[in-house]
Amino acid sequence: MELNIKKISEKKGAHLNFNFYEKLSPMVIGGEKIDFNTPAFVEGTATNVGSGILVEGRLNTEILVNCSRCLKTVCVKIDTEFKEEYVKESKLNEPSYHELYEQGEIHIYKENKLDIMNEILENVILNIPMKVLCSAECRGICSICGRDLNVEQCDCRTESVDPRLAALQKWFEK
Template structure:
């Protein structure tokens, strides 16, 4: 690991030479250096990566499982909360000097006996993130009038306020 930068890699020298062989890797890394790239998210636990690497004779198939815990801010009530990530993925890796033209277009490439996984792990974490963090399905969010957290207290604000752009529709005849 470099100062301030996480570099996750696995040595595949032995499995690369063992056609139809399998290898397992269990890694834990601190990804807090990437918090600036994941706006509004803090890592509260190391990233745990479990890998199974299978040599097919033509490529290495990497089946991975990523687990970590993040601290994020709820998009409704703005309170911080912990968010669990569990992401499974599969990649095909080919050794550059032996790769066919088709493999170079569809698979990931490694050049020596090590596969550098940092970018792939970070991509999988980003793919596992929701579009908007919600602390729970019961979250009521903030009152749109006074801004109070409706999960913690109630307010006496009138929720019947109509957007001025739709005020003319209030006079529209209603069907009973």
């Protein structure tokens, strides 16, 4: 996802529109593999704001993640807006820019090529829900026999017992 900003690089206020429709490779986040169900659609505008290039736009895609309870694959839509500022690499010689760069507030571009791929991936990651359920009523997997409780019942005793109560129960069983 590379923008050629040659046309707008010299003139403050100049802008260009762009769009990409690109298949992204699977990612591994916190040990979990995230696959893409559809290519990512990214569209927006790059504007020369004087100090750098401001890239604003919208990202649409669908990812495949596992249900937090039963591990079935669930498709999650991602539709989010993004706004990132890029400065020429040589600007990093100035301490104020260097600091912003270290903090991740700004990004850099080289020559006239501005690559937004990393920031797009960051936006995908930020928008992955912490907990995904295939349905609000998902009953999960039995922690003892491993059966999918949405499909069949099992006879395991899975009442979750408070560990303190469990200790008491054991004492009574003696």
